[in-house]
Amino acid sequence: MGVIGYGLGVIGAGIGIGIAAYGATTSMARQPEVQGRLFTVFILGSAFVEALALIGFVVALVVS
Amino acid sequence: MRRFPKGAALVALLGVLLWPRPALAVTAFDILIPKPAEFFPALIAFIVIFVVLAKFIWPSVLKTLDSRQQTIQDNIDESEKTKLDAQKALRKSEATIQEAQARADGIIAEAKKAAEATKAEIIDDARKEASELTARTRAALAAEREATMDELTEQVADISVDLASKIIGESLDEDAQKRIIERYLAKAGDIDES
């Protein structure tokens, strides 16, 4: 059960990081000169989303 | 920027469980409960590190970075100033050159004018002298001619008398002689006048 719960939780994380990557690529395509700054913001946003996914992973691991 | 993190409910649940409390049995959430044996050493270690770094390391590191930035800025400012000075000096030297050029041109023009004037003067003088010379020469020539004419006339008279006396002998009387002489004189005078 824990593993299924974790799997469901990661759906949200995947969508979140996908949206972040989408925003990053379209913005880089529109304005290539701010590529560095955009990449940093993308990594930052992904770190926040990934933290939530990892919380789920740890909880699933612990409850087993 | 105010954020309201998603999943706050889950994290709140974890928060309630994270509060340090004595471990009863090994529960499933064991790893999520902070253990005082790690919590306090970590706290002390961090405070010690913070004090050590803030007192000894960061001031000198920041000072070096700042002084480097300041040196670069000073160098840039100095080179800017040098460039401005060089430009000013260049402009000044150009102005001086132009002034010198103008003055040289003026001097040359003046010299030319003076030379022209002198030339004209000399030519005038020469011309005057030449005309005077011509006049004098003519007068001299005229005088010479007169003298020559007089001499010539005398000689012609003598020669004609000789000739006449030789040709005619002594057959002429005084009147005939006088008439012949006047006639020849008149003719000589014509020649003289022609």
Place this chain on the structure above:
Amino acid sequence: MSEFEQLPDAVNELVDSFVAQPIIGDEYFGFTQYTFWMAVAVVILVILLFAFKKRQAAHLVPEGRFVNAIEYLVEFARKDLVIDLLGATWRQHFPFIATVFFFILINNLIGLVPGAHPGTGTIGVTLALALMTFVYFIDVGVKKHGGWGYLKSLKPSGVPFPMDWLVWVIELFSTFLRLITLAVRLFCNMFAGHVVMGTFAILASLFIQRLAQGVTLEAITGAGISLMWILLLIIIYLVEMLVAAIQAYVFAMLTGVYVQLAEEEE
């Protein structure tokens, strides 16, 4: 394949070994493996920074790879973490934010050494760090606005009466939540990364064990599968290096953001 049946037990054993166990003493007053590695990381950090300070003061222009590398990190902390976020008051907050950044970075990096545990891989340590950050930015806010004034500043301005107190409650809650999210984010990233690496290592070793029973076709395929797990392990290892740096950056940047929020005029 029978290895996958042995897997859950092996992983449970692995996770149990990751639970902080005291080497000396007990849970209240002792020395766990994470504390040991944290002490190692702290000592290395102090040595590195003092060596850096000595070598940097020698020349005006940085020479040599070591000075340049550490200076890159210091410049990064100075510019991206402090100056860009804080503006005018950056000099007084720089020591704290830079210390947090370097402390977490060195702890995370030491954990990458095979066989070592990151000092931040346990909730006790990350909670201590998050608590320091929490206390620091509350202190900054209180110094700026006064005690009650800081609490009042959490209210958004320009919102009519009943709404703004409601939002105030939510903002208060989220401010206290920052403590928990900081601690849990860092802990989970470090812990989960090592568990995943450990799992792949276990899988690789389980499949290699077939060779112990003699060189048969099964053993060769087992060796091939092991190789695949090892490749994945290497990839995860590289990702973990990235995650170590990113998590240190995120923690320090969030500290800077919270300080900036506490210092805001409205």
